[in-house]
Amino acid sequence: MIQQLSISLADASMATDAILKGARSSDGPLAVSIVDNAGNMVYQIRQDGAAAVDVRNAERKAYTAAYIGRDTSVWRLQILHDGRTVADWSNPNMTTLHGGWTLRRASQVIGGLGVSGSGHEDRDEQLALRGAEALAELAVAEWRTKRDPRPIRERR
């Protein structure tokens, strides 16, 4: 058997709150999606006024980031460099729109996060990064509680 980490609903909702808090008044109403390590939806919200296409794209960005294990903007550069298109994956849920972040913990993919609706895909990406950072801070805080407080030279 193997042990695999996956994002929890509590963490997903915390990351969503961090994104909404980071949004400015100049940003459009957002759709935020968070999927687990298999690309399955854990949490999704749509702010008042966000369009149906934002809901769809937020989910596809999150799915792609989790499924491929790369942030969607990085993945776009990679497949452009390789001379491929998204169609090569034969998966209609995949997208190279910017704004999908891969969520990792302990070198494992634990999920994906997608934002859409701010008005520009690069701003979507900045906002998605807010959520990923909030989760990273959580991981650091958890690590601090588990860490041996003694200096390294005194540990043996």
Added chain:
Amino acid sequence: MFTQQRLGLAEAERARDAILGALTANDNPVALAIADEHGVPILLLRQDGAPARMLSRARAKAYTAANLGLDTVAFRDEHVKARDRTLNDWGDPMITTLQGGLTIKVQGKVVGGIAMSGNTTNRDEALAQIGLDAIAGGVQ
């Protein structure tokens, strides 16, 4: 031009909080879907340990209730079973007859759908009703 009453994220979050607060230790991990009047999701959630199919079902139920303006049970009994039809007649792969999708109405107008999945279909519907009541409680 005309003005439409639409469901907002605030109402969806109120329903979410009421439902999560009503869960007991006997309940399985659940999935919840709340959609607007077109069936487009406003809020989706899947609790830790709930299989992915639970959220697909909840989504389909909420979509059906909102899109048809019918609770999924009424749709099943009055429109599918009673008239000897199958789901193919609707030509929409998102439509389902599974119990637990409820229409959200404000002043008689359909503004959305709410659905739960994870427990028995009766319990799913009872939980969805709690969410519905929470929405109705705050809307004049």
